[in-house]
Amino acid sequence: MSGVFTIYRRELAGLFLSPLAWVLLCVALAFNGFFFSLFVSLFQGDVGEAFAFFLGGSQTFWLMIVLLPPLLTMRMFSEESRTGVLEFLLTAPVTDAAVVLGKLAAATSVMGLLWSSVLIYGLSAQALGTAPDWPPIVSGVIGATLVSAIFCAVGLAVSACTNTPLLAAFLAVLANAALLALPLVEQLVPTPPGHWFKLALGHANIVTQFHASFSSGVLDSRQFVFFGVWTGFFVFLATRILEARRWW
Amino acid sequence: MVVEHEPSRGGIGLWSRKSIALQVFGVVALAALGAGLLTYLASMPSLRARIDLTAVGKNTLDETLGGLIDALPDKVTVDVFFRPVDAPLTRVGAEAQSRMAELLFVARNQFPAKLRVVEHDLSDVSKVAIRMRELGIEEDNVVVLTRNDDKVVLRLLRDIARVDPGNPALHVEPSLESFRGEEAMGNALLRLSIDEQPRIAFTVGHGERDLYDVEKSLNLGRLRAALVSDGFFTDRWDSTQTPEIPAETRVLAIVDPSQPFTPGEVERIVKFVESGGRLLVATSTHAAAFGVAGSAEELLARFGIQTAAGFVAMPVPDGFGGWRTGLEQCGTIVVAGSNLELRHPITESLARSEARVGLPNARAFAALGAKPKNSVLIDLLRSPELAWRDLPTQGGRGDWKFDSRLEEAGPFALAMALAFPPAGSELDQPDTNAERKAARVVALGSPDALSNDALARNRDFALNTFNWLAQRDRRLVIRPRAFERRVLDVRNSTALTRLNVVAWGVLPGSFALLGFLIALRRRR
Incomplete structure (x- = not known):
């Protein structure tokens, strides 16, 4: 796993030396800023409500979560595969898992940077005389980064499947949307209360899991395990796909 | 036979x-199962x-409530039927709904194995109507807690939230x-948890x-x-x-007897009550049965408790700002408001929610000298003070007209509650641990x-009465979860503008500049 950090640095440098990350961050921050101001105004200055709504309560948050990670991860394998760099990477003295983890860490870091902009909003509110309740904001940022990690992992798995970055982004957006919409299956397949299928879908509800913990200012081992395990699953999937490419 | 193999890659x-x-597929499926587990x-x-x-x-329930939920023997289902409250209480209603939804969210999140919360979308009329019929409720803005066949209904602006109606004349909004x-x-969970x-x-x-019988208007179905x-x-x-x-009788109810009880029956009923039994007596409307030996009044x-003769009546508005008497409606x-006793569990919630109780053909009560020892009546x-006690005329019924020479003016007690320690109780005080066995009438x-x-209007009063008599009026005092607002003054200052500039x-802009400099x- 010593290669993870090397890959991480390489990917991070690649992202921040290309215009993509900057453009994405700039647009996303303007979008976030606009909506945060709107929420403060809507809640008549209640910054606690505005932060809670901004970090998970609103649809704009989930829209960002669905759209941004695929845009960050779309090139990570598909572009390298298209240009032939991937062959070198896979024959380098690092494991496939280290490659995937390094890239995931880089994409998640960018998302983390985006979400930590909320702290600047908090500082601004404090400077304006209304100190927010900081722990829920920090937990919200941590949670948003963990949620982003799942979607980045999905993006990586999809990127490993194709040689076309745009196709990878498109498929990853679809996959992310499907992942978020998974609990809606419950409405399509009516099941009695307490049915295992309903329970399973309930457990797989990312939105509820996020609201129940980080978004509300709670650190709960259950949600740490949930987000960690499912990120791990998609990392595992991406690694297997990468490995299968050698034989395909 | 020649088998053609696909060329290998x-x-x-x-x-x-x-x-x-x-x-690969198998391993991934196993990993998914492992992740699920x-x-x-x-x-x-x-x-x-x-x-x-x-x-x-704010994400943690009070210890008492938490302990109560944790100790529930089975899962309790909480059905939420919320819709916007009519003006002028719309804003207050929305605030109460939001806080209740937040409370249920925290409770469900803290005890997922004990609570199932279903928030009904009232726009889906048919689906909601089925569930409401199943639960036997007819109104919205309620939260219904059910465990097995037992249920408790909590009304938004009565049990869940108390509203200050404000003053429209002074432009003070409800809060x-x-x-x-x-x-x-x-309290609802406490009641459900006791089998x-x-x-x-x-x-x-x-x-x-x-x-x-549920058909005839005067019966009790x-x-x-x-x-x-x-x-x-x-x-x-x-x-x-x-x-x-x-x-095993907890409450004995006597409703409008037209014939007297035998002395033996009366003695058994008195003995039942004196030994800690509970009794509801709704007096007789029959003139011939009133006050005779063995009657409900006796x-x-x-x-x-003394029951006065005649029925209480009051004038009815005539539609022109005046009052009319001599009408049958005067008998209801x-x-x-303040005529509902705020200090008693039966009427407290009704008084707070500004409910009304309709009493047709009501008799008046007064405290008689000889009360049971240590009783509270x-x-x-x-x-209302406008009322009078309408005495029967020669035909047996009143004329619904106030005769100041013969008839007494109001106000009158139309329902009374009595509690006293059972006979021979060592703890001879009404409010002691012996209250579990206290007699109630x-x-x-x-x-x-x-x-x-009349039940549609008086349902809450009737149920409160039987619940108090059956001593199902256990009360928990639970500290409300702290509620804190940190508000930026966005109306009278430039705070929002400055926040907009930063956000x-x-x-x-600084990220755009940084990216531009790197690109350069x-x-x-």
Whole structure:
């Protein structure tokens, strides 16, 4: 796993030396800023409500979560595969898992940077005389980064499947949307209360899991395990796909 | 036979690739199962660790409420039927709904194995109507907690929140006086967690109202249905078949007897009450049965409650700002506001929610000298001061006209509640641990108030009465979760403008500048 950090640095440098990350961050921050101001105004200055709504309560948050990670991860394998760099990477003295983890860490870091902009909003509110309740904001940022990690992992798995970055982004957006919409299956397949299928879908509800913990200012081992395990699953999937490419 | 093999790619044949694909698929499926299992295990209460980081602990329930939910023997279903409250209480209603939803969210999140919360979308009329019919409720803005066949209904602006109505004349808007969702939920769960079905026995054989008929306006079928739906077991006591009052009877109800009880029956009823039994007496509307030996009124007199002759009446508005008398409608007293006793569990919630109780053909009560020792007698419902006690004329009924020479002016007590320690109790105080066995009597001046016709209006009063009599009025006092608002003054200052500048000017701008500088440096 010593290669993870090397890959991480390489990917991070690649992202921040290309215009993509900057453009994405700039647009996303303007979008976030606009909506945060709107929420403060809507809640008549209640910054606690505005932060809670901004970090998970609103649809704009989930829209960002669905759209941004695929845009960050779309090139990570598909572009390298298209240009032939991937062959070198896979024959380098690092494991496939280290490659995937390094890239995931880089994409998640960018998302983390985006979400930590909320702290600047908090500082601004404090400077304006209304100190927010900081722990829920920090937990919200941590949670948003963990949620982003799942979607980045999905993006990586999809990127490993194709040689076309745009196709990878498109498929990853679809996959992310499907992942978020998974609990809606419950409405399509009516099941009695307490049915295992309903329970399973309930457990797989990312939105509820996020609201129940980080978004509300709670650190709960259950949600740490949930987000960690499912990120791990998609990392595992991406690694297997990468490995299968050698034989395909 | 010649078998044509597909040319291999990179030295690996088709079947090998299929086999690898199958293995990858299998491993991924196993990983998904493993992930699901881990997620499930992590949600088990014994394996969870949880820290509420908020300054006021808004994600943590009060210990009492938490302990109550944790100790529930089975899962409780919470059905939420919220829709916007009519003006002028729309904003206050929305605030109360939002806080209740937040409370339920925290409770469900903290105890997922104990609570199932279903928030109904009232725009889906047919689906909601089915569930409402199943639960036997007819109004919205309620939260219904059910466990097995037992249920408790919490009303938004009565049990969950208390509202200060404001003053339209002074442009003072209604506001949320207090949010009591925790307490209401705690008391409801306490009631659901106790597996008991108190038995109410209605006396029969003396011309009382029919307990099973739901059609005729004066019978009690709807009352019975409401009691059953509230978790009671209703029964009839016919002393000609079973001389003794059944041992498991919690409440004995006498509603509008037209014939007197025998001395033996009266003695058994008095003994039942004095030994800690509970009694509801809705006095007789029959002139011939009033006040005779063995009548319901004589029975009440044994407990220090005197029933006055005649029916209480009051003038009705004539539509031109004046009052009219001499009409049949004068015989229906509507009790509201300060005429509902705020200090008694039966009427407290009704008084706070500005409910009304309608009492057709109501008799008046007064405290008589000889009350049981250490008893507490409270007027539950009082008539308005405009009322008078309309005495029967020669035809047996009143004329609904006030005759100041013969008839007494109001106000009058129309329902009374009495509590006293049972005879021979060592703890001879009304409010002690012996209260579990304390005798309780409710005298109701109007049996018509419990009838099929009037039950829609008086349902809460009727259920509160039987719950108090059956001692299902256990009260928990639960501290409301702290509620804190940190508000930026966005109206009278430039705070929002400055926040806008930082949020969607300075911050994205600085990232754009940084990206531009990096791009410029790389180009050089």
